[in-house]
Amino acid sequence: MFRRTITGFSNPTVKFVRSLRDKKHRRRERKFLAEGLRLLTDAREGGRLPEILLMAQGREGHPLLDELEQATASAGGDVIEVPVDILAKITGKDNPQAVAGVFAEWDTSLATITREAAPLWLVAQAMRDPGNLGTMLRTADAVGAGGLILLDDCVDPFSVEAVRASMGAIFTQHLAQARWDEFLPWLRGGAGQLVAASLREAVPYRGAPYAAPCFVMVGNESRGLPEDYELACDLRVTMPMKGRADSLNAAVAGAVLAYEVLASLEG
């Protein structure tokens, strides 16, 4: 098996990989960076192999790492060993994980989604926090959703932070990105119930008449959903707000609602 070693910070491959921490470069290259054996194993099991696999010199051996290396090399990927300090520079961490990979982004158009494939889908509109976005992907996996649909100007789902927060779900959940005026006609072109938490003519979220395929939508962290988005919903539900605040963290609201939909559809 061919494995090369790079020891210089100024090596073009090192510079290239490092540049992927920056959104501008990810956009141009359509590639992104994921770190850690667990995440990369999730990727492999989800059918995604890195184009470049970086392994730290002096790392501890692991059967899963061996499998990853073999699979990457067999698929024609570039397997590279680097000193720990270069990996630290690339990942921006003092204590980098022993392995990182560069992946090609994939098609995230709505056309890739088969709505009947799952009883529910999560939808996030203008979500700005990468931790929230990754958490939504992780929740989608947990509730057996088909995936996550990102509307309008969301944070980059392929950012290092979002990938990390997804705990591997970025590789296993369907991910689509669309504008609202593209999403709504697509949704109305087939079966699908659009649901959002709202204060406008809403029914209690417990026991609401959810129907599959159910699209659970949450809005921007600061502004919530635009009014016309809420009015376009088939079902608006309220969750108890017993305290002073009138809203939950967006990823939390999506999860509480998604678990309720799951229980309702399975009950």
Place this chain on the structure above:
Amino acid sequence: MFRRTITGFSNPTVKFVRSLRDKKHRRRERKFLAEGLRLLTDAREGGRLPEILLMAQGREGHPLLDELEQATASAGGDVIEVPVDILAKITGKDNPQAVAGVFAEWDTSLATITREAAPLWLVAQAMRDPGNLGTMLRTADAVGAGGLILLDDCVDPFSVEAVRASMGAIFTQHLAQARWDEFLPWLRGGAGQLVAASLREAVPYRGAPYAAPCFVMVGNESRGLPEDYELACDLRVTMPMKGRADSLNAAVAGAVLAYEVLASLEG
């Protein structure tokens, strides 16, 4: 009303306030920093006034800001006007909010908690992410919990990130900090059901026999709860995990469980 102006970066008060972004200094001074008119208004309404109120020169006027300034000055607080670039330096943001305040920390011992005051309480063990911790406080407010109890080595609840993520709930929710070997005897010294999500001899979280006052506990983001903590619970519950992962984000798990407890206790 007395309001002073500071224009120099090297002013001792500016340096002091800025130092509170660092945990070490917060520990020593027992003071913390909160930013934004909304947060500071939540604080005022929750009975907490800043010892130092910083306002940006050239800010837009606002009735709530006037009230805040008056209340702070009446309580003997220090009201200071600073150029925007100093406020940016203090808060570490390019676009700082127009107002920030320095607050004295308060007593967070278990003795401050009256368990009968609320039907449920949230408990977080060794929570490391300030966003998660703040989100737990926000959720506690929303579900009408009494507050949040932090066990063992949690991230500082008075960090700027945690305070921000709490959306003001840091000022209105009860907050306690304790070690497990202090918490458990305290809990057993009165009524209280300890509940955690677990895979060990657990019952489904829907319809589980929750009882007030119910203490909903979540564990560390990476390791979950220690086994003996789980075994000490009165009730262990499982949530559906339909996908590849075996866990949720800690703040999400706590929220889904807390909303279930709320529905159960109210139903």
